[in-house]
Amino acid sequence: xxxxxxxxxxxxxxxxxxxxxxxxxxxxxxxxxxxxxxxxxxxxxxxxxxxxxxxxxxxxxxxxxxxxxxxxxxxxxxxxxxxxxxxxxxxxxxxxxxxxxxxxxxxxxxxxxxxxxxxxxxxxxxxxxxxxxxxxxxxxxxxxxxxxxxxxxxxxxxxxxxxxxxxxxxxxxxxxxxxxxxxxxxxxxxxxxxxxxxxxxxxxxxxxxxxxxxxxxxxxxxxxxxxxxxxxxxxxxxxxxxxxxxxxxxxxxxxxxxxxxxxxxxxxxxxxxxxxxxxxxxxxxxxxxxxxxxxxxxxxxxxxxxxxxxxxxxxxxxxxxxxxxxxxxxxxxxxxxxxxxxxxxxxxxxxxxxxxxxxxxxxxxxxxxxxxxxxxxxxxxxxxxxxxxxxxxxxxxxxxxxxxxxxxxxxxxxxxxxxxxxxxxxxxxxxxxxxxxxxxxxxxxxxxxxxxxxxxxxxxxxxxxxxxxxxxxxxxxxxxxxxxxxxxxxxxxxxxxxxxxxxxxxxxxxxxxxxxxxxxxxxxxxxxxxxxxxxxxxxxxxxxxxxxxxxxxxxxxxxxxxxxxxxxxxxxxxxxxxxxxxxxxxxxxxxxxxxxxxxxxxx
Numbered sequence: 001x002x003x004x005x006x007x008x009x010x011x012x013x014x015x016x017x018x019x020x021x022x023x024x025x026x027x028x029x030x031x032x033x034x035x036x037x038x039x040x041x042x043x044x045x046x047x048x049x050x051x052x053x054x055x056x057x058x059x060x061x062x063x064x065x066x067x068x069x070x071x072x073x074x075x076x077x078x079x080x081x082x083x084x085x086x087x088x089x090x091x092x093x094x095x096x097x098x099x100x101x102x103x104x105x106x107x108x109x110x111x112x113x114x115x116x117x118x119x120x121x122x123x124x125x126x127x128x129x130x131x132x133x134x135x136x137x138x139x140x141x142x143x144x145x146x147x148x149x150x151x152x153x154x155x156x157x158x159x160x161x162x163x164x165x166x167x168x169x170x171x172x173x174x175x176x177x178x179x180x181x182x183x184x185x186x187x188x189x190x191x192x193x194x195x196x197x198x199x200x201x202x203x204x205x206x207x208x209x210x211x212x213x214x215x216x217x218x219x220x221x222x223x224x225x226x227x228x229x230x231x232x233x234x235x236x237x238x239x240x241x242x243x244x245x246x247x248x249x250x251x252x253x254x255x256x257x258x259x260x261x262x263x264x265x266x267x268x269x270x271x272x273x274x275x276x277x278x279x280x281x282x283x284x285x286x287x288x289x290x291x292x293x294x295x296x297x298x299x300x301x302x303x304x305x306x307x308x309x310x311x312x313x314x315x316x317x318x319x320x321x322x323x324x325x326x327x328x329x330x331x332x333x334x335x336x337x338x339x340x341x342x343x344x345x346x347x348x349x350x351x352x353x354x355x356x357x358x359x360x361x362x363x364x365x366x367x368x369x370x371x372x373x374x375x376x377x378x379x380x381x382x383x384x385x386x387x388x389x390x391x392x393x394x395x396x397x398x399x400x401x402x403x404x405x406x407x408x409x410x411x412x413x414x415x416x417x418x419x420x421x422x423x424x425x426x427x428x429x430x431x432x433x434x435x436x437x438x439x440x441x442x443x444x445x446x447x448x449x450x451x452x453x454x455x456x457x458x459x460x461x462x463x464x465x466x467x468x469x470x471x472x473x474x475x476x477x478x479x480x481x482x483x484x485x486x487x488x489x490x491x492x493x494x495x496x497x498x499x500x501x502x503x504x505x506x507x508x509x510x511x512x513x514x515x516x517x518x519x520x521x522x523x524x525x526x527x528x529x530x531x532x533x534x535x536x537x538x539x540x541x542x543x544x545x546x547x548x549x550x551x552x553x554x555x556x557x558x559x560x561x562x563x564x565x566x567x568x569x570x571x572x573x574x575x576x577x578x579x580x581x582x583x584x585x586x587x588x589x590x591x592x593x594x595x596x597x598x599x600x601x602x603x
Contacts, residue, residue, distance in 0.1 A: 006225075007218040010190050011053055013074050013083065018050050018057070019186050019214055020178045025054070027173070029070035032061050037068075038171045039146040042128075044159035045175030048215030052092075054175075055124045055153040056082060059090045062151065063118030078118050088116040095154075096127040101134040108142050111150045121150045128154035129161035136163045143169045177212025180204075180306035187217055196225060201234030204308040205243055208287060242277050246311070249288045253318045256330070256358050264355040268348060278351045279341040286334045293327040295319040326361065333357050472504030473541065480540045489532045495524040496533065500552070508546045509537050521549050573597045 012018045015025040024043075031037050041058075043051040060072040060079045072079050081087035091110065093103075107123065115121045125131075131139065143152065143166060152170070156162065159172065178186075184207040191198045202224070210217035220241070221232075228236045238245060248267065255263035271281055287306065292315050294304045300316035307315060322330075337354030341347045470478055486493035498520045501512035513521040523529065534547045574597045577583050587593065 005219075006190060006194065006222045007215050010193070010218070012050070012057065013060075014071060015054075015057055015061075016071075018054060020182045021050055021054065021175050024173045024175060028054070028058055028061075032068050032070045035068075037062065037151065039150065040143050040152040040166075040170040041154070042159060042162065042167060042170045042172040043153060043155045043175060044157070044172065046177050046212055047157060048210075048213030049175040049177060050214070051155040051175055052124065052126060055122070055155060056090070058151075058153065059087075059120075059122040059124075062120040062122065063087075063089060063115075068119065087118070089118040089120065090122045090124065092124040092126065094127065095125045096130040099130045099132055099135055101132065101138050104131070104135040104138040108138065111142065111147050115149060119149060121147075123150065123152045125152065125154045127156060129156040129158045133163070136166060140165050140169075178210075178214055179212075180207050181303065183207040183210055183212075183214055183217045184308070186214055187221060190218065191221065194225075195230065196221070197231045198224075199232065199234045199237075200308050200310065202232045202237040204311070205234060205237045205241065208306060209241055209243065242280055244271070244276055244281050244284055246314070248281075249285065250314065250318075252285060252288075252355070252358075253292075253321070255355070256361075257321045259359055261356055261359050264359050265352055268352050268355065272348065278347045279338065282334060282338045282341055282351060282354070286331065286338060289327060289330050289334060291315050292318045292322070293324070293331060296322070296324055296327055329361050330358055333361060470502045473502065477541060478502060481537050484536045484540060485533065488536060489529070492524070492529050492532050495520050495529065504541070504545070507544065508548055509534075510548045510550055512550050512552045515551050518551060521551060525549050 015029055018025050041055075043054060045051055057072065060074070060082045061070060062068050063078045063082065064072040065076040065078060066073050074080070074083065078087065078089075082090050085092065091107070093107065111121060111123060113121075140163070146152070154162070154166075154170065159167070159174075184203050187198070187203050187206060191203075198221070206217050206220045206224070209220060224232045224237055224240060227240050237243070248271070251263065251267055254260075255267065268278075271278060291305050291307050294302055295312070295315040296319035298304055300312040300319070305312065305315065319327075333354060337350060337357075340350040340354070344350060482493065482496065485496060496511060498517050499511040499513055501510075503510040503512070511524070513524075524533070530547050530549075534545060537547065538545045574594065577597050578594060583594070
């Protein structure tokens with residue numbers, strides 16, 4: 001048969017035709033023009049990116065009758081023989097099947113002879129990393145003392161497997177994977193030459209599936225022509241390759257945005273009913289959320305997005321619904337799910353669990369927000385907008401008054417004195433309490449009519465903020481330090497807000513924390529946090545400072561937290577914990593209700 005597949009028919013014949021490897025082609029062209037061609041090269045990179053093709057073009061450039069030239073004519077006998085693979089001066093050897101020492105010895109004997117018709121003898125070793133250790137050592141001797149007019153080109157996908165002594169005697173060029181745009185442009189050009197009518201969506205599907213390999217993309221368009229004929233549509237291409245429809249990915253985004261586990265599980269059922277490959281769907285979801293994340297960070301018009309222009313408005317809408325933290329978390333969940341699908345049985349189960357984790361990922365909150373909420377310095381923010389249908393149930397947390405027994409006046413926590421720091425009071429760890437609290441998740445059906453008053457009640461029982469005591473700096477300086485900390489490092493700002501006292505003396509800035517806030521003090525003492533605080537404070541005060549974090553006894557009255565009093569009964573304990581600001585904050589953030597409260601000595 002005289003028919004040539006597209007990948008062979010349109011193989012580049014000059015350096016200028018090679019796609020996406022300008023850093024390699026420009027270097028080789030300059031070396032040829034200046035007469036500084038090395039005796040050994042290593043071409044590494046993924047499959048189908050042009051390694052062997054570049055080696056053949058290098059051979060033509062060195063042996064062309066008009067050369068050596070950086071632009072071979074492709075008309076002379078030498079160029080035509082090299083392109084056809086029949087040149088006696090170009091030895092192309094598959095090192096995967098000729099990997100022994102005997103084959104390398106034969107090669108050494110062959111390269112001793114002068115070129116048959118050209119100026120140079122070129123040896124192309126494909127998959128050179130497959131050579132045995134003995135064969136590599138035999139080849140090394142030839143590379144140490146190369147024969148005149150011989151050039152070795154070693155093509156490999158795993159350069160790290162080549163012995164170091166060979167790599168040190170060769171010039172190494174890494175061929176990068178091609179971008180989505182580069183593959184799409186190459187496919188459009190070749191489709192035009194082949195007189196194929198290919199929809200832009202079909203081009204996009206092939207470019208994404210090729211995953212950086214132009215040869216894979218050309219094989220796909222060859223396969224599509226056999227399946228579809230001269231007119232190739234996006235729907236036919238998706239059907240041929242088993243790629244899901246774009247609306248399925250939109251459905252996944254909508255299920256996550258609306259926190260609908262029913263829609264997520266229904267999506268898996270639909271994929272199975274349509275005979276889709278679940279692992280392939282997971283890989284497409286990873287690619288889709290990667291595009292959404294890039295659209296969120298860089299904008300929907302960014303060249304980093306691997307999608308055609310008509311898909312970018314969809315990506316922009318999806319990016320607007322989530323934060324960067326959400327999208328990063330979704331990306332990680334999908335990566336773990338794809339690994340489970342690849343390594344473990346029952347793919348349906350693992351995909352369902354992965355999608356459920358995606359839907360429920362919005363319940364997680366960044367550490368900064370949790371600390372800010374517990375210290376009473378910032379309102380709680382949800383990372384994913386709540387749908388209107390779920391906004392009201394989600395706002396109901398703990399009833400303002402318990403259903404079992406109303407709290408007595410004696411059981412209510414006393415009001416803090418003016419010397420009490422509110423952030424210290426509200427941030428007291430629950431581990432300091434003398435009772436156990438067991439919480440269970442709350443659902444919309446668990447909320448009572450009285451639950452709607454929970455959110456306002458929380459604002460009412462939060463202690464008023466009291467400024468920390470300061471020594472050695474005025475309030476304007478303290479305010480300037482805090483303002484700059486919050487603008488440069490919000491997390492550090494939330495931590496220093498829990499300090500009860502600031503002191504500046506003898507070039508040292510000291511921050512005092514109550515003992516119950518030891519965890520916050522430990523976080524602040526991390527090297528990066530301390531360096532940020534030191535730099536900002538030194539700049540604001542105009543002098544170099546050392547920063548020291550100290551603990552001091554708490555000024556919170558013993559009865560103002562959830563300390564259990566002697567003789568308190570079960571209903572009284574429950575009432576006290578239901579009104580505790582820390583418990584309320586945790587339940588509002590993570591959802592739930594108190595199911596049991598008992599003394600420590602009750603087991």
